[in-house]
Amino acid sequence: MDFDFTEEQRMLKETVRRFAEKEIAPYVEEMDREEKFIEALWEKSKPLGFLGMGVPVEYGGMLTDYLSFGLMGEELGKVDAGVATTYGAHGLLCANNIARNATEYQRKTYLPALASGEKKGCMGLTEPGAGSDALSLRTTAKKVGNEYILNGTKTFISNAPIADIALIYAQGPGGLCTFIVEKNFPGYEAGKKLSKMGLRSSPTGEIILQDCRVPEENLLGGVEGQGLKQMFSGLDVERFMWSCLAIGIAQAAFEAALKYSKEREQFGQPIFNFEMIQDKLATMSVELEAAKLLTYKGLTCWDKKNYKEARMLAAQSKMYACEMAVRVTGWAVHIFGGYGYMKEYPVERYMRDAKVFPIGAGTTEVQKLIIAHYLR
16 A cells, blocks of 8 residues: 655655564564564664654754654564564654753754664653553652752663663652653662563663652753643654554564465365455455554644644554554464464464553553543
């Protein structure tokens, strides 16, 4: 499907596809088995600009439009959604958030290093007691002189074990605030690395803040109480990008299942010839196409600054694309039969990776509440 992509977008898709197949694919099994991110992949992506896809050009990045950013995520997701998540947590959740909400001083200070990949970024929102209920955050920020003192724990944070810069949400004196926190600030500690069922190449862990001292000039945007606005301004884009990664996984699973169905023979013929297999493959192809159209439409609305419609589409695409990925990867395993359950084939990894997508970036249930709100 073309969706009237520009020549630049088509070239980007091809560039990312070649990079993922040449550089990432050889390490996928090792990273999944050993639950690690291979640092060389970060270094190899630097000259191609992938790490700066969320940063405007004037600060050293490559952000021209968010649909292009999403297409990059989709192509990476086809090969390894864990690596795509590592890049995305850096480029979107950290760097893009700073680009949209920071003061000019903060942009000039942090964006060039993030765009080049010299520094790795993450975002600390979720806490042990605050997931879908993000407003119940317990991390606190107390103003003392020309510093803020942060205390609290963040968990399930993508890139926490490797990040140099973290965006931290905390309850401040003027309401919810966001802070740009460097790993070498006193009181900042990357906690334990967490072991996951899927996305195992994406390093995930805790952030522990114990009397962490943050200079007042690192209050994102320079005004207290803007954290809630800043949080919601980024959620829609995050949901679109999460949808693109889910589409990438599902596309890979569908292509693998289609190919296998034409090669695997039972009862003297390829299993593709059996109507119940065709039923699954036909449904998978339609679900994929529907998810793509919904997500691309939403990203196009966002690029046109039609934010009200984009918010509804973000919830719709997040709900549909991420649930679709779970269904399609499950069907792919089923088509492979016993082989699908074995590590010999990648479809079991696709299924494990897909499972988190209806959970992260706002659960399916939260998306339905947002959609229902717009239907009132």
